[in-house]
Amino acid sequence: MPANPTPLVNGEKANRREQIMAAAAELFAHHGFHGVGIDDIGAAVGISGPALYRHFRSKDAILGEMLNSISRYLLDGGTARASQRDEPGEVLEALVDFHVEFALAHPALITVQERNLANLTDSDRKQVRALQRQYVEVWVRAICDAVPGIGERQARSAAHAVFGLINSTPYNRHLGDSELAEMLCRLALGALHAAK
Numbered sequence: 001m002p003a004n005p006t007p008l009v010n011g012e013k014a015n016r017r018e019q020i021m022a023a024a025a026e027l028f029a030h031h032g033f034h035g036v037g038i039d040d041i042g043a044a045v046g047i048s049g050p051a052l053y054r055h056f057r058s059k060d061a062i063l064g065e066m067l068n069s070i071s072r073y074l075l076d077g078g079t080a081r082a083s084q085r086d087e088p089g090e091v092l093e094a095l096v097d098f099h100v101e102f103a104l105a106h107p108a109l110i111t112v113q114e115r116n117l118a119n120l121t122d123s124d125r126k127q128v129r130a131l132q133r134q135y136v137e138v139w140v141r142a143i144c145d146a147v148p149g150i151g152e153r154q155a156r157s158a159a160h161a162v163f164g165l166i167n168s169t170p171y172n173r174h175l176g177d178s179e180l181a182e183m184l185c186r187l188a189l190g191a192l193h194a195a196k
Helices: 016-031 038-044 050-054 059-083 088-105 107-115 122-146 152-167 177-194
Strands: none
Touching: 016 038, 016 059, 016 107, 038 050, 038 059, 059 088, 059 107, 059 122, 088 107, 088 122, 088 152, 088 177, 122 152, 122 177, 152 177
């Protein structure tokens, strides 16, 4: 039986492309996109840099597929969680829990997504932005349903503010993951309910 999908690995065992993207994510997060070469990525997965070209046409292509995969994962996961619940408050809690879980489990991906949007090709940037906007709209609907009297513009701003809070986790590891997750969920839900 296949393992649960993750942002970069959608099967039981990571294929070589997914291994390359996972290694590149760690390297990009720690050294920046421009601080990492093809040889560095190849070495991280045990192949020569030029051998990477069998899997990706360029370092840009690795980043493009990585950020598209992350964005698609968040959209699909958020949409699924929102559709599995009927009560507006439960939908909002499920979205917060999902995003917190993602941020804590994948700090390198959060860092890469935050820092490297400008390094994407135009077509990849448009695709990633479209997926991100759709993910935000899942949150906007949930916030509008759960917070009486809030308008769409306020809900959209609140969603972005909460993403900033949750996505700061790669830089805040003063607490264990469980304790940090509980605190982030409380803070996020408190902020969303105070946004009106």
